Amino acid sequence: MTDGARLGWTALGDRTRQPPVVMLHGGPGLPDDLGDVAAMVADLAPVYRYDQRGTGRSAWQGRHRLARHGDDLAELLDAWEAPEAVLIGHSYGADLASRICMAHPGRVAAMLLMCGPFTGDWHAAYRAERAARMSAAQRQRLRALKETPDRTREQETELLTLAWCTDHADPERGWHRAARDARRRRPVNWAMNRELGGEGQTHPLDEHLAELRACLPARTELLGGADDPRPVSALASLALRLGRPLTRIENAGHEPWSEQPDAVRAHLRRFVRDAVGAPGPGRSTG
Structure with missing residues (x-):
C-alpha cells in the first residue's frame, strides 16, 4: 500500500x-x-x-x-x-x-x-437473543473470560467458541462450528x-x-x-x-x-x- x-x-x-x-x-x-x-x-x-x-x-x-x-x-x-x-x-x-x-x-x-x-x-434485541441461546453457566463463563487479562491460547479459544456458538441456527452443530472456527480464525x-x-x-x-x-x-x-x-x-x-x-x-x-x-x-x-x-x-x- x-x-x-x-x-x-x-x-x-x-x-x-x-x-x-x-x-x-x-x-x-x-x-x-x-x-x-x-x-x-x-x-x-x-x-x-x-x-x-x-x-x-x-x-x-x-x-x-x-x-x-x-x-x-x-x-x-x-x-x-x-x-x-x-x-x-x-x-x-x-x-x-x-x-x-x-x-x-x-x-x-x-x-x-x-x-x-x-x-x-x-443491539438490545441481539443481546437478548444471544443470551437466550446460552445457558447461565455459559453466560457467566463468557463474562469472566472477557474480563481476564492476558488470556492463554486455550482461554482465547474458549472465549471465541462461547461468543460464536449462538451465531448458528442449529445449537449442537453451532457449538462444533464455533469451536472449529475459534481454532482457525486466530489470532484476533x-x-x-x-x-x-x-x-x-x-x-x-x-x-x-x-x-x-x-x-x-x-x-x-x-x-x-x-x-x-x-x-x-x-x-x-x-x-x-x-x-x-x-x-x-x-x-x-x-x-x-x-x-x-x-x-x-x-x-x-x-x-x-x-x-x-x-x-x-x-x-x-x-
Whole structure:
C-alpha cells in the first residue's frame, strides 16, 4: 500500500475476466474466512479475497481507520488492474463495503451485503437473543473470560467458541462450528476491533443512508440468515430504506453458507452471473 502496509491476497478463477468479484470478510480484527464462499462462484468470474490490514497475512502495527481500509481496496483494485469490482461483504465486511461504495462509487459494479450491515436500534434485541441461546453457566463463563487479562491460547479459544456458538441456527452443530472456527480464525486483533468498532459507533452508517442509497450500483442486494441472532428485521428495515431486495435464508444463522450451502450457492451464482454478464443455463455465449 502507499503507506507501506503489505496485504496478503488470494485469487481464484480466470483473472483476465472483468469485472472481478472481491469478498470482504467480517470482523473487524479477524482474518479472511470466505474461501468456501469464493469457491461457489469462481467459475463465473475471478474472485479475490484478502486479509484486511492487521489480520492474517496482512501484518500492520499502526492505527486503524475505516477510510484507510476503504482506500486499501481501491489500491488493491489498481494492483489487480480492475477498474471496478463486484463486492460481496459479510457482517462487518458488509459495513465496510457500504463505506467503500460511498468513498469510491465508480469502482463498485454491484454489491451483495450478507448478514449486515445492521443499522438502527438492533443491539438490545441481539443481546437478548444471544443470551437466550446460552445457558447461565455459559453466560457467566463468557463474562469472566472477557474480563481476564492476558488470556492463554486455550482461554482465547474458549472465549471465541462461547461468543460464536449462538451465531448458528442449529445449537449442537453451532457449538462444533464455533469451536472449529475459534481454532482457525486466530489470532484476533483486538486493538483493531476496538479502534474500528469505536469509529463505527462514533460515525454510524445510519447517518449516511441517504448518501449510500444515492451511490448504490443498480444491482445491489441484501442476504441474511433467518435465524441470525442479530435481528433479520433490522436488515429488512435497511433494505426498505435503501430500496433494495432482501433474501432470507431459512434455517441459517450468521454464516448461512455453512448451514444452507445449496441455497446460498444458488443465490450467489444468480447474483454474480447477472452482475458480470456470465452465461447461465439457456443463455447463449455468442
